[in-house]
Amino acid sequence: TKDAGNTPYARIAYATTPTSWTQSDLWSINSNYNSSFSGIAAVDIAYGNGYWVVCGTYASNTIYTRIAYTTDPSSTWDTKDLYSTTYTYCRPKAIAYTNGQWVVGEEYYDGTTYSGRIWYANTPSGTWHTKIVWESSRGAEGVRAVAYADGYLVIGGRHYDGSAFTGQIAYASTPDKLPYGI
Numbered sequence: 001t002k003d004a005g006n007t008p009y010a011r012i013a014y015a016t017t018p019t020s021w022t023q024s025d026l027w028s029i030n031s032n033y034n035s036s037f038s039g040i041a042a043v044d045i046a047y048g049n050g051y052w053v054v055c056g057t058y059a060s061n062t063i064y065t066r067i068a069y070t071t072d073p074s075s076t077w078d079t080k081d082l083y084s085t086t087y088t089y090c091r092p093k094a095i096a097y098t099n100g101q102w103v104v105g106e107e108y109y110d111g112t113t114y115s116g117r118i119w120y121a122n123t124p125s126g127t128w129h130t131k132i133v134w135e136s137s138r139g140a141e142g143v144r145a146v147a148y149a150d151g152y153l154v155i156g157g158r159h160y161d162g163s164a165f166t167g168q169i170a171y172a173s174t175p176d177k178l179p180y181g182i
Contacts, residue, residue: 026079042055103146115135153175
């Protein structure tokens with residue numbers, strides 16, 4: 001979103017009642033940044049273990065996979081960059097709190113290969129680990145949904161199987177046990 005001064009912000013809105021919405025700006029970029037890449041999107045939000053966590057993208061001359069987190073939406077939001085790149089893209093699409101761990105799913109491209117990958121950590125401010133779950137040589141590969149229920153972490157997204165794009169699902173008890181190359 002952009003404010004009256006034309007500064008782009010990643011913004012959320014929250015409410016304690018259906019008629020009392022409040023906006024909160026999580027991060028912004030220089031309004032002179034010009035790219036076809038949607039560079040500041042806050043794309044998903046989740047709650048777990050006392051934290052509100054938003055995942056999204058921040059872009060200036062570098063593109064970042066970013067989270068913002070807080071224990072109170074009306075208070076200060078801290079940000080943490082999980083990844084940065086100057087020559088590829090990373091586009092987080094989903095976040096969930098899953099059995100004691102935070103998991104972010106994203107589309108990723110390293111200049112050669114498109115991947116569906118996840119980031120995971122025990123706390124928003126902690127050390128985040130990454131895992132590629134599937135990949136191909138065609139675009140729009142990625143993890144677009146993350147959920148946890150009945151002892152399973154389930155991720156879903158889009159995958160190119162060599163002849164067509166298909167829906168893809170992977171599951172495991174924990175993020176580190178997700179299979180690779182499904």
